[in-house]
Amino acid sequence: MALSVKGKVDQILKPESGVSRAGKEWKKQEFVLETEEQYPRKVCFTLFGEKVDLLNGLNAGESVEVSFNVESREFNGRWFTNVNAWKIDRATDDQNFPEPPPEFRMQDIPPEPGDDAAGDLPF
Structure with a gap:
């Protein structure tokens, strides 16, 4: 089950490490x-x-989008749920504030057809 959510980073907690029973570092x-x-x-x-x-x-305080999986496991008759992130995308300014349309100018209006344009019609 892959999900994603957008938000702002509130806290970054301290890293943890250790050695598993099998002798692998984590x-x-x-x-x-x-x-x-x-x-x-x-x-x-x-x-x-x-x-x-x-x-x-x-x-x-940074805005991000986090992709994650939700996983539960049982240990000694109790269930524990983890929200495991696997991708973090930083939000860019383009995503937060799309570029506004160009400003309107009088030169953008096409000229009106003159009297001689009416004579060019085929009917």
Whole structure:
């Protein structure tokens, strides 16, 4: 299930790392996004492994679009849900403010046809 949401970065939390039982190193980092809805919500996203690098150069207050998956797993009879981000696109000024149409000028009006133009008609 791939989803996406637009909003502003509210917080970038500290990175975490460790070693799994299998002896593999892991790292993760979370960030909070405030959505752009009538009633904004805050959502905490998780980035795992190399995806942590997507946060490089990202600051709180920036507008982004986050693509993510929702995943749940069971542990000791309890269920835990993660919102795993896998892509972060920064909003550009062009997306937020489309270019206005060109200004109207008097030269844009075509000239009116003269009397000799009526004689050119084929009927």
